[in-house]
Amino acid sequence: MWSIVLTVAAFGRAPHPPELAHAFFLDTLCAVRATPGTGPIVVVTGDPLAAEQAGVLGAEVCAEGPDPTPATAARRGCARAARLAPGTPVALLRADLPALRPADLTTALTRARAHPHAYATDASGTLTTLSTTRFPRVPGPGLGPGSPAHHRARGSYPLPVLPAGGLAHPGATGPETGMYTRALLHLRPSAREMAAASGAS
Numbered sequence: 001m002w003s004i005v006l007t008v009a010a011f012g013r014a015p016h017p018p019e020l021a022h023a024f025f026l027d028t029l030c031a032v033r034a035t036p037g038t039g040p041i042v043v044v045t046g047d048p049l050a051a052e053q054a055g056v057l058g059a060e061v062c063a064e065g066p067d068p069t070p071a072t073a074a075r076r077g078c079a080r081a082a083r084l085a086p087g088t089p090v091a092l093l094r095a096d097l098p099a100l101r102p103a104d105l106t107t108a109l110t111r112a113r114a115h116p117h118a119y120a121t122d123a124s125g126t127l128t129t130l131s132t133t134r135f136p137r138v139p140g141p142g143l144g145p146g147s148p149a150h151h152r153a154r155g156s157y158p159l160p161v162l163p164a165g166g167l168a169h170p171g172a173t174g175p176e177t178g179m180y181t182r183a184l185l186h187l188r189p190s191a192r193e194m195a196a197a198s199g200a201s
Helices: 018-033 048-056 070-084 102-112 147-154 179-187 190-198
Strands: 002-008 038-045 060-063 090-093 117-121 128-133
Touching (some): 002 070, 018 038, 018 102, 018 179, 038 048, 038 070, 048 060, 060 070, 070 090, 102 117, 102 128, 117 147
Parallel strands (some): 002 038, 038 060
Antiparallel strands (some): 090 128, 117 128
16 A cells, blocks of 8 residues: 655646646546555645645545745655554646556555665656655655656656656657546636646647
């Protein structure tokens, strides 16, 4: 069993347009909930809407200030996960993975189980999308800018990047995305232009 921690920036402060950030979060959370072998899901956020919806969807909410740093959010989320399920390994996951599928996460976590620390990156190798540890009291470099280099320096195991997998494509807006992102892009075609302007793929 794995505990999963999602750190969610306030939608208005996210690197994506707020509507897209909201849809990305919901699709990511739904994929996690559908993944076999996951235990507690902890959502660390200062966004009231994200907190409310995470609670409705069965996640444990760890409330933060309006703009917690990634490191602070990761540390507190992992500590909460350790209290909820002592001795259970923890996976820290980006909350903007709308193309994530349960099979993607299952494959990554199965491979990660053999290593004290592991991480996965996006297709470019510049962003950490998943960070796992058997020692949740010491969550490691997390998911912030430059984190893949910090994971490598720490000796964490690099999980193979699956080019077609959802972990490789944060901010995806293609047909492979989950139902919330697809619905938003269908109802508001301008959202695709906003995504392109923000650098989403």
